Amino acid sequence: MNHKELIQQYKSTPTFYGVIQIKNEQSGKTFIDVTPNIHNRWGYYQTNLNGNFYHDTDLQEDWNRLGADAFSYSVLWKKDTTGxxxxRQKLxxxxxxxxxxxxxxYN
Known part of the structure; x- marks a missing residue:
C-alpha cells in the first residue's frame, strides 16, 4: 500500500468512544475514565504513569511502588462515534x- 492509501484507510477506520478501566490486580482498586477514541489508549496511560503525570494521586503512588505489571486495562463499554x-457532553x-x-x- 502506498502512503495515500494508508492515510485513506486510517481515515475510514471507525472511531469508538468509550469507558476504560485501569485495575490494580493486587488491591482490586480501579480507575475509570472516558475517552473520545479508545484506540491505543492503554499506551497513553502507561506513558503518563511512567512519566509520573498523575503525581499526588494514589494511582500514581501504587504504579510507582508496584510497577506496571500489577495493573490491567480493559474497555468496559464502547460505541462508534458515527452520528x-x-x-464532549456525552462523555x-x-x-x-x-x-x-x-x-x-482511584478517581
Whole structure:
C-alpha cells in the first residue's frame, strides 16, 4: 500500500468512544475514565504513569511502588462515534454514570 492509501484507510477506520478501566490486580482498586477514541489508549496511560503525570494521586503512588505489571486495562463499554452529536457532553455524562455505577477508588 502506498502512503495515500494508508492515510485513506486510517481515515475510514471507525472511531469508538468509550469507558476504560485501569485495575490494580493486587488491591482490586480501579480507575475509570472516558475517552473520545479508545484506540491505543492503554499506551497513553502507561506513558503518563511512567512519566509520573498523575503525581499526588494514589494511582500514581501504587504504579510507582508496584510497577506496571500489577495493573490491567480493559474497555468496559464502547460505541462508534458515527452520528454522535456533542461528544464532549456525552462523555461528561457517561463518565458520571460510570463513576456512580462502579465507585472506583482511584478517581
Amino acid at each position: 454522535v452529536d456533542h461528544l 461528561k455524562e457517561l463518565k458520571q454514570e460510570w463513576l456512580d455505577k462502579c465507585q472506583p477508588e
